[in-house]
Amino acid sequence: MATTYISYLRVSTDRQGAAGLGIEAQREAVQRYVACVGGNLLAEHVEVETGRSATRPILLQSIAQCRRDRAVLLIARLDRLARSVSFIASLIDSGVEFVAVDNPAANKPMLQMLAVFGEYERDQIAARTKAALSAAKARGVVLGANGKVLAASHKAAAETFAETLRGPVQEAFENGAKTLKDVAWHLNEAGLTTSQGSRWSPQSTHRIVHRLGLRTAAMTA
Structure with missing residues (x-):
C-alpha cells in the first residue's frame, strides 16, 4: 500500500510568500520524492513565518491532519521546518512521522544533530553580523x-x-x-x-x- 504524505512548505517573509520565492523549488522537490517512492500526496500546506518562531498554526494543522489521516509529514529541507533544537525535539515527541527530502534516510538522532548544527550556524551568523556592525560603527561609518x-x-x-x-x-x-x-x-x-x-x-x-x-x-x- 502506498504511503500517504502531507507536505509542509515554508517561506520566511510575506514578500517571499506573495512572490512565490522558494515555494516552487520546495514543491518540486516534494513531488519528485513522492513520485520516486510511489507515494500519494494527500495535501499541501504553505506557511509564511520566520524560522525563529515557535508558533506555526499551519504546521500544527499539518501535524493534526497527519494524525487524522495517518500520513507522513513531508518537507523539502530540514531548515524549512525549524532551526530550533527544542522545536525538532518536540515534533519528534509528537509521534508524527516526518521525512526531510534533502535527507530522507536520516533517523531521529541524526535529525536532532542536524537541527543542532543549523541552530549553531544561525547563531554564528548573527554574532558575526553584530560584530561587523559594531566594528564599522567604531570606525565612524554611518550605518545606513x-x-x-x-x-x-x-x-x-x-x-x-x-x-x-x-x-x-x-x-x-x-x-x-x-x-x-x-x-x-x-x-x-x-x-x-x-x-x-x-x-x-x-x-x-x-x-x-x-x-x-x-x-x-x-x-x-
Missing part, C-alpha cells in the same frame, strides 16, 4: 548611509524627470483637462511616456502632478 544616499539620488532623478513634464501637464490643464485620466490622455497623445517607458495611467499621472504641486487636492482619477 548608502541607503540614504541612494534614496536621495532616486528622489533627485524623479524631480528632474517631473520638471521635464511641467510644460505638457500645464498645457493639458489649459486645454481643459479636469481629471487625472484627462491629463494622462494628453500625455499619451503627445507621445510622452513614463520614466519606465510605459503609457500614462491615472495612477502614474497622479505621482507627477503631485510632485509638480499642480491641482492635486481637487483632482480625481
Whole structure:
C-alpha cells in the first residue's frame, strides 16, 4: 500500500510568500520524492513565518491532519521546518512521522544533530553580523548611509524627470483637462511616456502632478 504524505512548505517573509520565492523549488522537490517512492500526496500546506518562531498554526494543522489521516509529514529541507533544537525535539515527541527530502534516510538522532548544527550556524551568523556592525560603527561609518544616499539620488532623478513634464501637464490643464485620466490622455497623445517607458495611467499621472504641486487636492482619477 502506498504511503500517504502531507507536505509542509515554508517561506520566511510575506514578500517571499506573495512572490512565490522558494515555494516552487520546495514543491518540486516534494513531488519528485513522492513520485520516486510511489507515494500519494494527500495535501499541501504553505506557511509564511520566520524560522525563529515557535508558533506555526499551519504546521500544527499539518501535524493534526497527519494524525487524522495517518500520513507522513513531508518537507523539502530540514531548515524549512525549524532551526530550533527544542522545536525538532518536540515534533519528534509528537509521534508524527516526518521525512526531510534533502535527507530522507536520516533517523531521529541524526535529525536532532542536524537541527543542532543549523541552530549553531544561525547563531554564528548573527554574532558575526553584530560584530561587523559594531566594528564599522567604531570606525565612524554611518550605518545606513548608502541607503540614504541612494534614496536621495532616486528622489533627485524623479524631480528632474517631473520638471521635464511641467510644460505638457500645464498645457493639458489649459486645454481643459479636469481629471487625472484627462491629463494622462494628453500625455499619451503627445507621445510622452513614463520614466519606465510605459503609457500614462491615472495612477502614474497622479505621482507627477503631485510632485509638480499642480491641482492635486481637487483632482480625481
